[in-house]
Amino acid sequence: MSNFDYQQIDDVIHSRIRTAVMAVLVSVEEAEFNFIKEKVNATDGNLSVHIKKLEDAGYLTVKKNFVDRKPVTRYKLTSKGYKAFEKYIANLESIIKGK
Amino acid sequence: MSNFDYQQIDDVIHSRIRTAVMAVLVSVEEAEFNFIKEKVNATDGNLSVHIKKLEDAGYLTVKKNFVDRKPVTRYKLTSKGYKAFEKYIANLESIIKGK
Secondary structure: OOOOOHHHOOOOOOOHHHHHHHHHHHHOOOEEHHHHHHHHOOOHHHHHHHHHHHHHOOOEEEEEEEEOOEEEEEEEEOHHHHHHHHHHHHHHHHHHHOO | OOOOOHHHOOOOOOOHHHHHHHHHHHHOOOEEHHHHHHHHOOOHHHHHHHHHHHHHOOOEEEEEEEEOOEEEEEEEEOHHHHHHHHHHHHHHHHHHHOO
């Protein structure tokens, strides 16, 4: 197997917004929608679509509750998400270094 | 500007096959189509499309000539391509590290 094999790169993560969202979530315990949105500089609709894709892959969980009667949505990486991101970085590093 | 800003990631490079092709080309002086194809594990059609996109961005040049009457196509990164790949890696590293 070649070390440049593109199929080794996790397609769920290797999209610009999703890469950025995963990077935000590994850096914090959990994050609200607006926090992520500001960090990755995405629009609401675009971010929602990409978060859904990460959720469908089992890489993050969504918690909805109310704070002062306002709905708050929080996102958190799952252990599967952590592992996938670690593997993604390791694969990308090995591809970039050509090892 | 947030360091997680996804728009900092070069969209031309941040596609699985194109990331792999760029990684192959930075590791060699120049490469033939079949060499790249084997390295990145892509199909002919798929690889052609992605190479064209990199060519259109000015990231690689194509040289066609004949060796023993057989057509040989060689690809080489341009200095623009080198710089773009270096910047891509640097951006991705800073996003991943959240710095």
